[in-house]
Amino acid sequence: MSTGVAAAIRPRVGSRRAYPPVRLAAAVVVAALTLIPLGYVLVFVIAEGPAQAAELLLRPRVGELLRNTSALVAAGCAASAVVGTGAAWLVERTSLPGRPVWTALMAAPLAVPAFVNSYGWVSVTAAVEGFAGAVLITTLSYYPLVYLPVTAVLRGMDPAFEELSRTLGNGPWRTFFRVVLPQLRPALLGGVLLVGLHLLAEFGALQALRFPTFTTAIYDQFESTFNGAAATMLAGVLVLGCLLLLVGELRLAGRARVSRVGGGAARTAVPHRLGALTPFALLAMAALAGLALGVPLVILGRWLVVGSSTAFPIGQITEITLTSIGFGLAGAALTCVLAVPGAWLSVRHRGWVSRVLERSTYIAGSLPGIVVALAFVTLAVGYLPVVYQTSILLVAAYAVLFMPRAMVSLRAALAQVPPELDDSARALGARPSGVLWRVTLPLVLRGLGTGAALVFLAVVTELTATLLLAPTGTATLATEFWSNSSSLAYGAAAPYALMMIVISAPAAWLLTRESRREMGRA
Amino acid sequence: MWRSRLGAVRTGRTRIRTIVASVAAITLAATLGACGSASGSSEPTITLYNAQHKELGREWVDGFTKETGIKVEVRDGKDFELANQILAEGDASPADVFLTENSPAMSLLSSKGVLAPLDAATIAQVPARYRSGAEDWVGIAARSTVLVYNPSLLPADQLPNSIMELSQPQWKDRIGIAAGGADFQAIVSAVYAVNGDAAAGEWLAGLKQNARVYQGNIPIMNAVNAGEIPAGVIYHYYWYRDRAESGQDSKNTELKYFGDKDAGAFVSVSGGGVLRSAKHPAEAQRFIAYLTSKSGQQVLAESYALEYPVGSDVPANKALKPLSELDPPAIDPNTLNGSKVISEMQRVGLL
Numbered sequence: 001m002s003t004g005v006a007a008a009i010r011p012r013v014g015s016r017r018a019y020p021p022v023r024l025a026a027a028v029v030v031a032a033l034t035l036i037p038l039g040y041v042l043v044f045v046i047a048e049g050p051a052q053a054a055e056l057l058l059r060p061r062v063g064e065l066l067r068n069t070s071a072l073v074a075a076g077c078a079a080s081a082v083v084g085t086g087a088a089w090l091v092e093r094t095s096l097p098g099r100p101v102w103t104a105l106m107a108a109p110l111a112v113p114a115f116v117n118s119y120g121w122v123s124v125t126a127a128v129e130g131f132a133g134a135v136l137i138t139t140l141s142y143y144p145l146v147y148l149p150v151t152a153v154l155r156g157m158d159p160a161f162e163e164l165s166r167t168l169g170n171g172p173w174r175t176f177f178r179v180v181l182p183q184l185r186p187a188l189l190g191g192v193l194l195v196g197l198h199l200l201a202e203f204g205a206l207q208a209l210r211f212p213t214f215t216t217a218i219y220d221q222f223e224s225t226f227n228g229a230a231a232t233m234l235a236g237v238l239v240l241g242c243l244l245l246l247v248g249e250l251r252l253a254g255r256a257r258v259s260r261v262g263g264g265a266a267r268t269a270v271p272h273r274l275g276a277l278t279p280f281a282l283l284a285m286a287a288l289a290g291l292a293l294g295v296p297l298v299i300l301g302r303w304l305v306v307g308s309s310t311a312f313p314i315g316q317i318t319e320i321t322l323t324s325i326g327f328g329l330a331g332a333a334l335t336c337v338l339a340v341p342g343a344w345l346s347v348r349h350r351g352w353v354s355r356v357l358e359r360s361t362y363i364a365g366s367l368p369g370i371v372v373a374l375a376f377v378t379l380a381v382g383y384l385p386v387v388y389q390t391s392i393l394l395v396a397a398y399a400v401l402f403m404p405r406a407m408v409s410l411r412a413a414l415a416q417v418p419p420e421l422d423d424s425a426r427a428l429g430a431r432p433s434g435v436l437w438r439v440t441l442p443l444v445l446r447g448l449g450t451g452a453a454l455v456f457l458a459v460v461t462e463l464t465a466t467l468l469l470a471p472t473g474t475a476t477l478a479t480e481f482w483s484n485s486s487s488l489a490y491g492a493a494a495p496y497a498l499m500m501i502v503i504s505a506p507a508a509w510l511l512t513r514e515s516r517r518e519m520g521r522a
Numbered sequence: 523m524w525r526s527r528l529g530a531v532r533t534g535r536t537r538i539r540t541i542v543a544s545v546a547a548i549t550l551a552a553t554l555g556a557c558g559s560a561s562g563s564s565e566p567t568i569t570l571y572n573a574q575h576k577e578l579g580r581e582w583v584d585g586f587t588k589e590t591g592i593k594v595e596v597r598d599g600k601d602f603e604l605a606n607q608i609l610a611e612g613d614a615s616p617a618d619v620f621l622t623e624n625s626p627a628m629s630l631l632s633s634k635g636v637l638a639p640l641d642a643a644t645i646a647q648v649p650a651r652y653r654s655g656a657e658d659w660v661g662i663a664a665r666s667t668v669l670v671y672n673p674s675l676l677p678a679d680q681l682p683n684s685i686m687e688l689s690q691p692q693w694k695d696r697i698g699i700a701a702g703g704a705d706f707q708a709i710v711s712a713v714y715a716v717n718g719d720a721a722a723g724e725w726l727a728g729l730k731q732n733a734r735v736y737q738g739n740i741p742i743m744n745a746v747n748a749g750e751i752p753a754g755v756i757y758h759y760y761w762y763r764d765r766a767e768s769g770q771d772s773k774n775t776e777l778k779y780f781g782d783k784d785a786g787a788f789v790s791v792s793g794g795g796v797l798r799s800a801k802h803p804a805e806a807q808r809f810i811a812y813l814t815s816k817s818g819q820q821v822l823a824e825s826y827a828l829e830y831p832v833g834s835d836v837p838a839n840k841a842l843k844p845l846s847e848l849d850p851p852a853i854d855p856n857t858l859n860g861s862k863v864i865s866e867m868q869r870v871g872l873l
Binding site: 060126207210212217221226227230381385389473483487 | 597602736741864870
């Protein structure tokens with residue numbers, strides 16, 4: 001209540017105050033770090049000159065990759081949108097039996113990396129190779145990115161709009177498309193954008209499915225040339241693709257207002273009765289869970305039990321698991337620390353400077369791991385030999401790649417903290433750094449935890465940047481799984497996949513719990 | 523409300539401390555664990571850039587450490603990736619020794635002058651046809667090109683007589699290759715060396731039309747075995763390894779050796795060399811001397827690798843078709859031009 005009054009009195013919190021110099025400088029440094037990969041690719045493409053660029057880009061292979069990549073992004077995004085929204089609607093808005101079970105199952109595929117999923121499928125049937133299989137398997141891996149945000153909106157949506165539409169004579173379908181869908185649009189588009197970016201960056205799954213895209217081609221080039229010109233030029237095209245997606249999403253999302261004044265009456269929507277359709281809906285949901293979660297887990301179990309190359313070198317598995325956990329924690333810690341200045345400025349000092357600083361970290365985060373790694377390895381070998389082939393460089397790459405995850409969570413948490421608390425602390429004699437450390441940070445701990453869990457999950461399953469940047473003699477669960485499974489030693493690969501899922505599970509559980517708490521509050 | 527917020531502040535602070543402390547502790551433990559294995563010996567540790575198969579590389583490293591006490595840190599990668607990485611790193615390269623699966627990456631380094639001359643005794647352990655004329659790298663193993671085929675899809679009387687036939691239209695979608703791998707790229711360089719640029723360029727363009735590209739030799743063999751594709755170009759040892767284990771992924775397949783000095787009978791030489799910029803040149807020279815010695819080559823012959831030994835007169839595994847019966851084209855392994863092959867493969871769109 002008190003916050004609401006304060007907000008009414010001071011609608012533009014802190015906007016006219018001067019930027020605190022230390023935090024501004026920190027945020028600028030972080031933004032600069034995250035823009036290194038983009039800058040590297042741009043400078044390289046310009047320095048190569050148009051003639052060389054044309055030679056490297058205007059060749060049949062690039063056309064083929066462009067067709068493959070755009071077809072996959074289009075089909076994968078569409079399929080994920082339909083599957084994710086459909087599943088969310090069935091779970092949240094219908095009389096589907098077993099709702100708690102489905103709620104847990106539908107988000108669970110996030111804990112199974114796409115490259116583990118595709119290897120599971122490939123080891124059983126070659127029929128999944130090529131375009132159709134690539135769309136199928138990436139959709140099964142990535143639809144939760146649409147399902148989760150859409151679920152959240154459906155839960156918070158006021159049922160009055162739908163009821164009004166029905167009383168005005170619209171049928172259920174018409175109501176869905178004209179009333180529900182427009183309200184879902186920002187969440188749906190945001191989810192689809194994430195799917196698109198993941199598809200552009202996906203390496204392991206597509207390599208296994210023999211479906212070449214820009215990312216797999218860049219990796220092939222890397223294996224044949226290290227940091228050759230062709231690889232960086234392909235990276236340029238890929239970067240362009242990412243930026244197109246970002247801009248496209250912004251334009252599609254538009255400025256239509258979906259929020260409204262006042263919270264409305266807290267009321268649960270009356271679920272649509274499925275009636276005779278119930279068995280079909282149950283069958284569809286079971287099929288989705290079975291394909292996305294059941295198939296990879298059953299196959300993984302089978303590899304563990306009957307794989308001809310199955311071995312449990314306990315010492316090695318333990319060491320590599322600890323390495324992965326270490327990188328995950330270090331990555332999460334560094335990313336969260338680096339996100340603090342930008343997130344704080346964007347909440348407490350709204351203006352174009354803070355917006356640019358915050359947004360620039362999103363651009364870097366949308367670039368595929370292979371591009372970031374290529375930039376870092378080339379720059380380190382040429383200009384910063386001290387960090388070359390060290391864990392520091394790899395963790396820095398993780399921070400650049402996964403900054404948006406920490407930034408989004410931290411921003412949301414900071415926005416909930418009334419600035420009056422800062423003022424009171426200052427009035428009581430605390431220094432600005434003391435306020436941040438002793439007042440603000442403890443209050444955003446939960447948001448920080450969510451961000452850290454998201455980064456940890458991403459680091460543990462990261463493949464391409466790790467392959468390129470890991471210090472000599474260092475393997476992670478992801479790279480060890482990859483090196484075994486790409487020579488089809490599924491049994492030997494299986495324990496590493498299992499450990500990846502096991503150490504991801506606590507973070508995934510934390511996130512589900514947090515999102516449920518969020519929904520409870522809304 | 524204020525009280526609860528302040529309460530949150532207080533418990534939050536202790537929680538921050540606990541979290542920070544435990545993150546730091548676990549990170550430290552993991553880092554120490556990773557570093558711990560490297561220290562604790564008076565002998566220096568040499569760094570090996572290993573493009574050979576990971577398992578074979580480990581067996582050699584273990585044998586070498588057992589014999590000399592010198593420890594070896596290994597960075598795994600692919601032939602041209604690591605060769606170009608060494609070139610990009612220049613004098614600052616951490617690598618002391620470099621092992622490849624095929625010779626073109628070695629000859630690339632040889633042509634750039636970054637390899638040190640090898641000890642005369644090491645060179646004497648390897649016959650001239652399996653080493654660099656510049657005496658800056660030696661063969662450590664050899665492998666033969668073969669056509670793996672599924673007799674139920676490709677009867678013996680329809681087999682090609684030369685690898686060059688695979689660019690003809692009747693092979694459309696019937697041949698598997700691993701275009702991204704150094705193995706296949708070495709085979710292409712042999713086609714260029716044997717048949718000349720014009721014929722080889724045409725062949726490559728035809729292959730782009732015909733071939734289905736796989737991720738590696740094993741996926742090709744599996745696909746042929748499963749009847750997804752009638753034939754594929756691989757090296758011999760993948761097939762023999764599978765036969766030696768269970769035969770599960772090769773039971774429906776046979777091997778065709780082209781012989782007759784055809785480019786398809788190319789015997790590829792895996793190379794080993796010491797970097798001019800090596801921090802531990804003496805130990806690095808000992809490593810290559812060991813690999814080509816009787817005990818090093820014996821490790822290869824007795825391992826599951828099933829590649830051909832090339833040094834110190836160590837005989838190959840008896841299951842293999844003898845090296846002397848392969849009738850390969852006579853090619854100086856140090857003349858194979860890897861960079862040209864890569865740009866040619868980029869031109870036709872295989873890369």
